Amino acid sequence: MAGKELINLARKAVEFYLREGIKILPPENFPEEFLKNKAGVFVSLHKIKNGKEILRGCIGTYLPTKENIALETIENAILAATEDIRFEPVKLEELSEIIFTVYILSPPSLVKDIKELNPKKFGIIVKSLPLKYEAIKDEEVIFDGFLPEKTGILLPDLEGINTIEDQILIACEKAGIDPFSEDFLIYKFEVQKFKENEN
DSSP: OHHHHHHHHHHHHHHHHHHHSOOOOOOTTSOHHHHSOOOEEEEEEEEEETTEEEEEEEEEOSSOOSSSHHHHHHHHHHHHHHTOTTSOOOOGGGGGGEEEEEEEEOOOEEOSSGGGOOTTTOEEEEEESSOOOSEEETTEEEOOSSOOSSEEEEOSSOTTOOSHHHHHHHHHHHHTOOTTTSOEEEEEEOEEEEETTTO
16 A cells, blocks of 8 residues: 555655654655645654653644655655654664554645544644734735744644644644634644554
């Protein structure tokens, strides 16, 4: 499956960067779907401890910032391993204990009613108001891929997040938004999820 090749690319990117300090490029024979298409990508790293997966790093973009999905994956895999401020940078000798997961995000769409949400199916983005926007099109705010000061993102189907209310509250907490006193917008997105040893 092509997803397996994307996971392998993420792992190779981190391994080569930790070993040589250089960012690799995707091979020429890499699946075309990842070379010809753009999308936001998240990469998460987990370690197994006492039979449970423990987060070791997670970074991503909700809109594309690179020429294609493969380059987006390389960039965010390296950042997840080295720049997630919640954790110490990953060491080369740790890599054999780490499981990689790659998420390809659909373009975010504005939520007009929270009944549209489903925390198992959709991830969400919360954005505080007022916010800078490029244009209004079909009543949706079109924004760029760079996070403004108060933005929170949650991927779908996360352990412990079972209700719409939980999802919104935790996303707002990540953003530093008080959901009871501040106005904010909610966007939803879907993901293609590729997890090591599952694809």
